Amino acid sequence: MKKTLFDKVWDAHVVDSIENGPDILYIDKHLIHEVTSPQAFNELETRGIPIFRPQQVVATADHNTPTVDQHLPVKDLLSRKQLKQLAENCEKNDITFYGLGHPYNGIVHVMAPELGITQPGMTIVCGDSHTSTHGAFGTIAFGIGTSQVAQVFASQCLLLSKPKSMRITVNGKLKPGVLPKDVILYIISEIGTDAGTGHFCEYAGDVFENMSMEGRMTVCNMSIEMGARGGMIAPDETTFEYVKGREFAPKGLEYEQAVAYWKTLPTDNGAIFDKEIHFDAADIEPMVTYGTNPGMGIKINGSIPVENDESFKKSLQYMNFKAGESLVNKPINYVFIGSCTNSRIEDFRIAADYIKGKQKAENVTAWLVPGSKQVEAQIIEEGLKDIFEEAGFKLRQPGCSACLAMNDDKIPEGEYCVSTSNRNFEGRQGQGARTILASPLTAAATAISGKIIDVSAQLN
Amino acid sequence: MEKFTTLISTAVPLEIENIDTDQIIPARFLKATDKQGFGDNAFRDWRFKKDGSLNPEFSLNNPKYDGSILVAGNNFGCGSSREHAAWALVGYGFKVVLSSFFADIFRGNALNNGLLPVQVSEGFLDNLFETIKKNPETELKVNLEDQTVSIIGTNKTESFDIDAYKKTCMINGYDDIDYLISQKSLIQRFENKKASNRHIETEVE
Numbered sequence A: 001m002k003k004t005l006f007d008k009v010w011d012a013h014v015v016d017s018i019e020n021g022p023d024i025l026y027i028d029k030h031l032i033h034e035v036t037s038p039q040a041f042n043e044l045e046t047r048g049i050p051i052f053r054p055q056q057v058v059a060t061a062d063h064n065t066p067t068v069d070q071h072l073p074v075k076d077l078l079s080r081k082q083l084k085q086l087a088e089n090c091e092k093n094d095i096t097f098y099g100l101g102h103p104y105n106g107i108v109h110v111m112a113p114e115l116g117i118t119q120p121g122m123t124i125v126c127g128d129s130h131t132s133t134h135g136a137f138g139t140i141a142f143g144i145g146t147s148q149v150a151q152v153f154a155s156q157c158l159l160l161s162k163p164k165s166m167r168i169t170v171n172g173k174l175k176p177g178v179l180p181k182d183v184i185l186y187i188i189s190e191i192g193t194d195a196g197t198g199h200f201c202e203y204a205g206d207v208f209e210n211m212s213m214e215g216r217m218t219v220c221n222m223s224i225e226m227g228a229r230g231g232m233i234a235p236d237e238t239t240f241e242y243v244k245g246r247e248f249a250p251k252g253l254e255y256e257q258a259v260a261y262w263k264t265l266p267t268d269n270g271a272i273f274d275k276e277i278h279f280d281a282a283d284i285e286p287m288v289t290y291g292t293n294p295g296m297g298i299k300i301n302g303s304i305p306v307e308n309d310e311s312f313k314k315s316l317q318y319m320n321f322k323a324g325e326s327l328v329n330k331p332i333n334y335v336f337i338g339s340c341t342n343s344r345i346e347d348f349r350i351a352a353d354y355i356k357g358k359q360k361a362e363n364v365t366a367w368l369v370p371g372s373k374q375v376e377a378q379i380i381e382e383g384l385k386d387i388f389e390e391a392g393f394k395l396r397q398p399g400c401s402a403c404l405a406m407n408d409d410k411i412p413e414g415e416y417c418v419s420t421s422n423r424n425f426e427g428r429q430g431q432g433a434r435t436i437l438a439s440p441l442t443a444a445a446t447a448i449s450g451k452i453i454d455v456s457a458q459l460n
Numbered sequence B: 001m002e003k004f005t006t007l008i009s010t011a012v013p014l015e016i017e018n019i020d021t022d023q024i025i026p027a028r029f030l031k032a033t034d035k036q037g038f039g040d041n042a043f044r045d046w047r048f049k050k051d052g053s054l055n056p057e058f059s060l061n062n063p064k065y066d067g068s069i070l071v072a073g074n075n076f077g078c079g080s081s082r083e084h085a086a087w088a089l090v091g092y093g094f095k096v097v098l099s100s101f102f103a104d105i106f107r108g109n110a111l112n113n114g115l116l117p118v119q120v121s122e123g124f125l126d127n128l129f130e131t132i133k134k135n136p137e138t139e140l141k142v143n144l145e146d147q148t149v150s151i152i153g154t155n156k157t158e159s160f161d162i163d164a165y166k167k168t169c170m171i172n173g174y175d176d177i178d179y180l181i182s183q184k185s186l187i188q189r190f191e192n193k194k195a196s197n198r199h200i201e202t203e204v205e
Helices: A005-011 A038-047 A077-093 A108-114 A129-137 A146-155 A180-191 A213-226 A237-243 A252-262 A310-319 A345-355 A373-381 A384-390 A440-449 A455-459 B084-092 B104-111 B122-134 B164-172 B176-182 B184-203
Strands: A014-017 A023-026 A029-032 A057-060 A096-098 A123-126 A140-143 A157-160 A164-171 A199-204 A230-232 A275-280 A287-289 A297-299 A334-337 A365-368 A416-419 A434-437 B006-014 B069-072 B096-099 B116-119 B139-143 B148-151 B157-159
Touching: A005 A140, A005 A199, A005 A230, A014 B184, A023 B184, A029 A108, A029 A146, A038 A077, A038 A146, A057 A077, A057 A108, A077 A096, A108 A123, A108 A129, A108 A213, A108 A373, A123 A129, A129 A140, A129 A213, A129 A230, A129 A237, A140 A230, A146 A157, A146 B104, A146 B176, A157 B176, A164 A180, A180 A213, A180 A275, A180 A287, A180 A297, A199 A213, A213 A230, A213 A237, A213 A345, A237 A252, A334 A345, A334 A440, A345 A373, A345 A384, A345 A440, A373 A384, A416 A440, A440 A455, B006 B096, B006 B122, B069 B122, B084 B104, B096 B122, B104 B116, B104 B164, B122 B148, B176 B184
Parallel strands: A029 A057, A029 A123, A057 A096, A123 A140, A164 A199, A164 A275, A199 A230, A334 A365, A334 A416, A416 A434, B006 B069, B069 B096, B096 B116
Antiparallel strands: A014 A023, A023 A157, A287 A297, A287 A434, B006 B139, B139 B148, B148 B157
16 A cells, blocks of 8 residues: 555554544654643642653753843742742653753754754654644654643653645745745745644645755644644655754764664655645745734735635734735835744844845844854854944844743734744733744845835846 | 533623634733733733723623633634633633634644634524623533533524544543653554664655
8 A cells, every 4th residue: 555654654643443434643742841741740740650761861951941041030029939849840750851952952943953852753743733843854754732741741652543644745946045944934824824723734736845954844844734743754855864963863884774764664656645835946935924913924025915804804904904015115114034933044044144234124123043052153153243333233032932922932012023933822922922934034024125125126 | 630521600792703823812911931921911912901901891891791612703712822821711711612613733732722613503602692792691511521512591402513532531630641641652653663664664655
């Protein structure tokens, strides 16, 4: 029987199948952070259940962490308490923890791949919906709730019914100025925020084959925004090269053996998907969102559609936009380059490349927040920090930051923020904040000009 | 987890599509380390005005509507995996959420907390909104055993799907942890086999 990449990884992890019920799926790696784990630790403690496989759990502090003065005690008392609790829970249960200031600290979906914790063919879960990011390596990775965090703590397994499969194929050559973020924003705007519900999505075609690992992670990261449980891309030479030599990656003969296995994972020719969607790379332009869900996106030089639906109207009212208008030349006072979608070294290289020799617009407050301590170190090492500072930007310290505003990095009420993060929900970046999702290139260009501009027009 | 079999209640309509979990419980309320108290902040930014007073235009604040069933627009619970959203709805007093579509993680989180997500057709949902708005006293009957939802006083009934295993859990009020722990020897055997197969696995072409 012809199998998909998803089938191969799933089937290799089924411990048992309950008749007319879910499978017991074995989890290779369980990533945790401070927000969705405390209640799970409590649950186990109350029930007197030990953590079954603590060595397969890795913890980081990211959602609540400040992005300045990380050497000082965290000012917000509740955040400090939650971070302290994670440290204590890890200590007590013998779990590896990369706390604030640790050289491996960072956003969970940035630090795990860069440390080689994420490897092809694995199953990875985390109490965070953007766990789908790790699918870029050909792993089955998905977000879970806190009850499930407790289940994995207790048994290293989850009870799950196998999702349906879908494949999104994008062939052709991307236009200049079109980044992976634009590709995924385009896909979601075309198919909607619920198109993937109940499915695991494989991205295929030469656009993804030619994409860097960073770009693939950006794409898979946003799979959840179209409702899919996760996204995957078949491992290939780009994947193997990325994993090679990383801290926790297999080494020597073990690496060679692993690669031989990873090569067996791609979807067999002729395997059947429950759903197939095709796009042409030539149709994709730089994208921006205008509404309050990631599916409400348009080509940057396009205009907001006209729809007569109450939820649509409510959304435009929140954003203070009008149907039919263009977003080009809209003045923007806030720009955020960061989040598990776009805070990897490649994102900052792209931004720096554009920013070099230019000056930030006076009206703009721009937050550049690396995804991890390692990315921060790379930015400094490669001289990008100097470029940012010469242009009037300030580089902050790693964390989730203004993506979900659990720390002090909040966009003030009524202000617009061009953001490289993944969600433009009401109040996502702070109460009353208005988020416009875009690529790091569009975000950098906005910071320079103080208003939204069509970067591709500049490039052509 | 509380057992769930049948519920008869009036319902609160929330006729908005794509309600994400950031609206059900905003991120700034996720700093608690236990499960209590989230109900107070359910739909916080929709329920309250900026000055902290209740927003009378929001349906949960409308004195006409009451009950332990929330009827919401399509694609309910999209976005973040935060289980706090389910804790907030349960804490607020809801036992059932009805919609024409639920996001996967929310559905799972709800079921793990004794909150029943009932997915109905678009037509049935439209009808529900209309009926409840016309007569807020309308009672609904949700029968998990039969997997049906009925509008009492009318002949309108619709059946809904639920995973058989999850249905049993809801009816008996038990969760997955007990079951998984009972399978530990099987899980250990799987681990041993996986470890010894690693080399063979790599040679499969």
